[in-house]
Amino acid sequence: MTWTHDGLEAVIGLEVHAELLTRSKIFCACSAAFGTPPNTNVCPVCLGMPGVLPVLNRRVVEFAIRAGLATNSDIAPHSRFARKNYFYPDLPKGYQISMYEQPLCTNGWLEILVEGETKRVRLTRIHMEEDTGKNIHDAQVAGSLVDFNRSGVPLLEIVSEPDLGSAAEAGAYLRSLRSILQYLEICDGNMEEGSFRCDANVSVRPIGSSTLGTKVEIKNMNSFRNVERAITYELGRQARAVAAGERLVQETRLWDAEREETRPMRSKEYAHDYRYFPEPDLLPLAVPQPWIDDVRATMPELPGPRRRRLEREHGLSAYDADVLTQRKDVADFFEAAVAAGGSPKETANWITSELLRVVREEKLDDALVIRDWPLTPSQLANLSVLVERGTINRNTAKSLLPRLLRTGADPEALVAAEGLAQVSDRGALERAVGEVLAKYPEQVEQFRAGKDRVIGFLVGQVMKSTGGKANPQLVQELLRAALAQTS
Numbered sequence: 001m002t003w004t005h006d007g008l009e010a011v012i013g014l015e016v017h018a019e020l021l022t023r024s025k026i027f028c029a030c031s032a033a034f035g036t037p038p039n040t041n042v043c044p045v046c047l048g049m050p051g052v053l054p055v056l057n058r059r060v061v062e063f064a065i066r067a068g069l070a071t072n073s074d075i076a077p078h079s080r081f082a083r084k085n086y087f088y089p090d091l092p093k094g095y096q097i098s099m100y101e102q103p104l105c106t107n108g109w110l111e112i113l114v115e116g117e118t119k120r121v122r123l124t125r126i127h128m129e130e131d132t133g134k135n136i137h138d139a140q141v142a143g144s145l146v147d148f149n150r151s152g153v154p155l156l157e158i159v160s161e162p163d164l165g166s167a168a169e170a171g172a173y174l175r176s177l178r179s180i181l182q183y184l185e186i187c188d189g190n191m192e193e194g195s196f197r198c199d200a201n202v203s204v205r206p207i208g209s210s211t212l213g214t215k216v217e218i219k220n221m222n223s224f225r226n227v228e229r230a231i232t233y234e235l236g237r238q239a240r241a242v243a244a245g246e247r248l249v250q251e252t253r254l255w256d257a258e259r260e261e262t263r264p265m266r267s268k269e270y271a272h273d274y275r276y277f278p279e280p281d282l283l284p285l286a287v288p289q290p291w292i293d294d295v296r297a298t299m300p301e302l303p304g305p306r307r308r309r310l311e312r313e314h315g316l317s318a319y320d321a322d323v324l325t326q327r328k329d330v331a332d333f334f335e336a337a338v339a340a341g342g343s344p345k346e347t348a349n350w351i352t353s354e355l356l357r358v359v360r361e362e363k364l365d366d367a368l369v370i371r372d373w374p375l376t377p378s379q380l381a382n383l384s385v386l387v388e389r390g391t392i393n394r395n396t397a398k399s400l401l402p403r404l405l406r407t408g409a410d411p412e413a414l415v416a417a418e419g420l421a422q423v424s425d426r427g428a429l430e431r432a433v434g435e436v437l438a439k440y441p442e443q444v445e446q447f448r449a450g451k452d453r454v455i456g457f458l459v460g461q462v463m464k465s466t467g468g469k470a471n472p473q474l475v476q477e478l479l480r481a482a483l484a485q486t487s
């Protein structure tokens with residue numbers, strides 16, 4: 001659904017910076033690992049000392065080719081690094097090595113799924129560049145400190161065309177792109193740690209117009225939710241300005257998540273402000289076709305094709321298949337559980353409604369963690385088989401799940417050890433039903449007066465009296481039989 005307001009439509013393009021999971025940095029042998037003590041992964045090259053020479057990391061190029069192939073891009077046989085000149089304390093050289101006129105990948109596209117509809121979003125370009133260091137503003141010390149561990153960590157800059165028409169489409173695009181990079185195992189996609197960062201170019205224009213409005217760049221959004229909220233806010237702000245007859249200015253604005261607004265940071269620089277020129281310390285990059293073919297041969301199945309395969313092979317809905325395939329570890333978990341005997345629909349349900357809820361509640365969303373959980377796919381399959389066989393009811397299974405996740409205990413053994421098996425003994429349940437009917441004459445009267453919903457309350461009471469272990473279908477059946485008899 002695209003955004004429109006008072007005859008205006010939204011035009012949104014996104015610029016993503018993805019940190020690559022190479023072991024070493026892009027132009028030196030320093031470790032690219034995140035989270036090490038400040039200024040421990042540094043050398044004269046990434047500190048920008050005079051006279052040092054960068055050496056391009058071959059693996060970075062390979063990762064960039066993977067990203068290009070996965071997004072249907074053209075891979076340039078000849079591309080070139082360029083210097084982007086600007087001053088900032090976290091950039092010791094006074095320039096960043098990036099790509100400008102001759103990027104590695106162009107003319108790509110990817111598909112997004114929004115409210116059941118697929119839409120193609122074009123990519124302008126994907127290029128390689130080095131990350132900068134990081135300023136640390138610490139209240140304990142006077143002034144700011146700089147950590148250069150990140151200086152020279154390889155980045156992909158992925159620029160979309162302004163094809164997105166709403167905050168929801170922008171969110172879907174980011175999820176889709178992140179998912180592709182994670183499947184390729186070239187980026188961990190962690191927005192909070194900054195390894196997947198996004199700036200948004202947002203403008204409005206009269207519906208159907210082909211010219212672009214004045215664009216505003218929004219920065220400082222460190223979660224999908226913040227990206228969507230910032231874009232929604234900004235579209236509203238621009239629409240109000242247009243309605244009030246104000247002139248919008250091209251500028252960079254920062255998203256303030258606490259105050260839920262964007263505010264001006266600086267007037268937007270133009271490309272010519274950076275005085276780009278070809279990087280004289282690096283040869284032009286040649287990527288011969290055999291190299292591209294080699295990379296293509298190692299490409300994994302990507303989220304889109306996998307989603308369609310799961311729909312086809314297991315009869316899943318497009319929605320379930322989409323949720324399951326957004327993360328590779330989740331899709332792997334699903335397929336392994338089905339292979340271990342879980343029914344596809346039940347297993348999909350357990351994962352989408354229960355497992356992923358726990359992931360969200362424990363805030364595990366941004367990390368690839370499922371494969372490290374104690375719960376194995378075959379244990380989840382066993383749990384769903386216990387429900388299907390009627391050994392335990394669904395509520396008992398749900399209540400066991402967090403413990404299984406923590407401990408990796410065998411579901412069947414746990415059910416036996418704790419006496420959780422479902423009570424399907426008619427005699428015992430009939431007695432419980434009789435006791436509940438005797439205890440709640442008022443509700444019994446209401447039921448007989450035609451208030452069928454009261455049956456839910458009565459079922460609940462019987463479940464409670466059996467410690468939640470009764471077979472709910474059987475309880476319902478016995479209750480209805482008893483109520484019919486005594487009326």
Ligand SMILES: [Zn+2]
Nearest residue numbers: 028030043046
């Ligand atoms: Zn270094």
